[in-house]
Amino acid sequence: MICRAVLPNAGLGNKLFPWARCRVFSLEHNVPMLAPVWVQLKLGPIARGDRDTRLYHNLFRLRPVGYVSGARALWQRIMERDQVVFSGPDEHFAPLTGKHALVLEELTRMTQPEWVRRADDVGAVAIGVHVRRGDFVQASQPEDFITRGAIRTPLDWYVQAVSAIREVTGKLTPAVVVSDAADAELQDLLQMESVRRVETGSAISDLLVLSKAQFLIGSGGSSFSAWAAFLGQMPALAYTGQSLSWFRIEPTRSQFIGEWDVSVPMQSVLREEAIV
16 A cells, blocks of 8 residues: 645645645555655646746655655556545645644654754744735735635734734734735835845745744635644734635644734733743
8 A cells, every 4th residue: 555645736825724634644544655756837826927937847856755756656656556636735734733743843854954944044033924925816805815716915914913913912013924925015015114024935844934933924814824823833823814824724832823903902812821
């Protein structure tokens, strides 16, 4: 018996769902896992001139330890009849509840050392901010945030969220911004004191940076933000109607993972023991 993950032609976050379920299955049942095929060609990011072209050709080790790879993987993919195949998002993080530490360890272990180092070089992250733009679109009406996906979170909401967390912590808590947008699109956020943008050069490094934040201010509807919240198990905020809890993340420390309305005091959202 072998297990293999069939990865969708999608962003890194959506690719990670079948990989993670398959990897956990492999380790828990002592079943060999075929090394996934991460490389893809998507014309959309290239046509839009996105910072991240989403080719994913150099994020992970070619022959990761603990996987069947190379010619042997190809042979088993063709000849092995007893295969357990994992594909699609399934129930997102529900099957992975309680496995975040294992998944983070495995994800880091198969990542190219250069990208792990770049994430480590960023240092500690108090507030991690993920601003997703790319193929996300502007809302045409307020209801879009409830009825549609892939909607851009308003930039002023991020500014207000950073300020609100700082009011609760009682100090100028530093924030790190990860985004696929141009600096000009993030101007109001980047002009805030003790807010800096981090550009690691890869999606996996960006994810590892966000996953070590003490607070996460995410992009609603983004599986990338959701993965950071799952791996880091920190309080995670998203825009009204766009809660990351939609991805079935179970808070293992009873931390808040949900939507935040600017009219609601941040003190009523964050747990006292989570304050930096």
